[in-house]
Amino acid sequence: MRKQVLIFGLVGGVLVTLLQWTEFRFVVLEHSIAIYGVLIAILFAGAGIWLGTRLLAPRERIRERVVHRVVDRIVEVAVPAPTTPNLTADDTVRKRLGITPRELEILELVARGLSNREIGETLFVSENTVKTHCSRAFDKLGARRRTEAVQRSKELGLLP
Amino acid sequence: MRKQVLIFGLVGGVLVTLLQWTEFRFVVLEHSIAIYGVLIAILFAGAGIWLGTRLLAPRERIRERVVHRVVDRIVEVAVPAPTTPNLTADDTVRKRLGITPRELEILELVARGLSNREIGETLFVSENTVKTHCSRAFDKLGARRRTEAVQRSKELGLLP
DNA sequence: TTGTGCGTCATACTTTCGCATGATTTTGCC
DNA sequence: GGCAAAATCATGCGAAAGTATGACGCACAA
Numbered sequence: 001m002r003k004q005v006l007i008f009g010l011v012g013g014v015l016v017t018l019l020q021w022t023e024f025r026f027v028v029l030e031h032s033i034a035i036y037g038v039l040i041a042i043l044f045a046g047a048g049i050w051l052g053t054r055l056l057a058p059r060e061r062i063r064e065r066v067v068h069r070v071v072d073r074i075v076e077v078a079v080p081a082p083t084t085p086n087l088t089a090d091d092t093v094r095k096r097l098g099i100t101p102r103e104l105e106i107l108e109l110v111a112r113g114l115s116n117r118e119i120g121e122t123l124f125v126s127e128n129t130v131k132t133h134c135s136r137a138f139d140k141l142g143a144r145r146r147t148e149a150v151q152r153s154k155e156l157g158l159l160p
Numbered sequence: 161m162r163k164q165v166l167i168f169g170l171v172g173g174v175l176v177t178l179l180q181w182t183e184f185r186f187v188v189l190e191h192s193i194a195i196y197g198v199l200i201a202i203l204f205a206g207a208g209i210w211l212g213t214r215l216l217a218p219r220e221r222i223r224e225r226v227v228h229r230v231v232d233r234i235v236e237v238a239v240p241a242p243t244t245p246n247l248t249a250d251d252t253v254r255k256r257l258g259i260t261p262r263e264l265e266i267l268e269l270v271a272r273g274l275s276n277r278e279i280g281e282t283l284f285v286s287e288n289t290v291k292t293h294c295s296r297a298f299d300k301l302g303a304r305r306r307t308e309a310v311q312r313s314k315e316l317g318l319l320p
Numbered sequence: 321t322t323g324t325g326c327g328t329c330a331t332a333c334t335t336t337c338g339c340a341t342g343a344t345t346t347t348g349c350c
Numbered sequence: 351g352g353c354a355a356a357a358t359c360a361t362g363c364g365a366a367a368g369t370a371t372g373a374c375g376c377a378c379a380a
Contacts, residue, residue, distance in 0.1 A: 100357085101356090102356075112307075112308075113305055113307040113308025115336070116336075116337070117336085126358075127359095128358085128360060128361085131337075132357085132359080135337095135338060135339060138338080139339095144338080145273055145275060145337085145338085146338090147271070147274075147306055147310060148272075148274075150273070150310070151272055151273040260325085260326065260327080261326095262326075262327065262328095275366070276366075276367070285327085286328075286329060286330085288328085288330060288331090289328055289329060289330095291367075291368070291369090292327090292329080293328095294367080294368075305367085306367075306368090
């Protein structure tokens with residue numbers, strides 16, 4: 001997360017340097033200043049978007065996770081036993097199976113019917129990464145298909 | 161999501177206009193071009209970050225909404241009567257969607273995590289037949305993957 | 321009797337999954 | 351600072367899933 005800020009700063013510095021270096025050429029063509037500015041604007045707008053997504057996406061992720069926790073509690077309180085608002089239940093199951101938080105996160109999206117590609121786009125990771133997580137999660141669940149994994153996850157209380 | 165892009169473009173245009181208007185002042189101070197560029201860079205970097213967050217926030221919102229919907233359903237289905245083999249309910253839904261009994265039967269097995277081959281062996285039909293049923297059911301459900309089909313079926317009360 | 325819906329099956333093709341493997345990078349912790 | 355776990359990414363391959371299209375038989379109603 002800090003790495004992005006560093007890169008951002010570095011790129012910024014380089015651009016400013018370039019800016020000063022190329023200044024002399026543009027001074028000749030006074031009218032190019034506008035174009036110059038537009039180029040810089042586009043460049044930094046892109047960089048800003050990139051930074052924004054990289055920097056802020058994790059916050060959304062956390063927010064989402066909180067929502068899920070609340071949901072889990074609601075479901076458990078309402079459905080099976082009023083005496084079991086066990087918030088750590090699925091976490092216990094998760095740990096018992098050695099499933100990492102990220103893997104569970106991917107499982108949730110699998111259960112929603114997203115393809116690996118879509119999951120990758122949602123979480124800002126490559127499809128390959130999703131596949132890796134899936135494979136490991138399936139292995140730990142003893143599942144060989146994603147549908148099977150979803151079914152088992154729900155049986156185990158890993159997913160609502 | 162498009163609104164932000166529009167605003168972004170408008171702001172960009174205004175800035176470019178301002179840029180050209182203020183050009184004359186800066187031409188006098190040639191050395192200010194660097195500062196000029198840096199200002200633009202900062203401005204648009206900020207704008208980019210803003211755009212990035214705005215662009216990504218809706219996805220999270222939608223996701224949250226879906227979660228709530230699921231919760232409502234689960235509560236409704238689970239709380240009133242655990243012993244509700246409500247055949248007429250899902251049958252209504254089934255007919256409304258034009259899903260045949262056979263297709264629903266295949267959907268149930270899909271939801272259990274069986275592969276097409278296994279489903280075929282279970283029902284004593286060929287794998288191709290299973291594929292055909294699946295394709296048609298998916299189409300009627302508006303799903304493009306079996307996981308998606310399962311999810312939608314459960315949302316619709318077609319499957320427990 | 322003829323149409324229509326349903327179930328069955330096939331062939332050919334594209335896309336997606338899942339697995340194995342190895343590698344690099346973060347990250348949290350001692 | 352370094353270690354270990356977790357996360358990331360790539361590549362290649364075979365298996366499974368999904369699409370498109372056409373065909374056949376059967377039951378039931380118009």
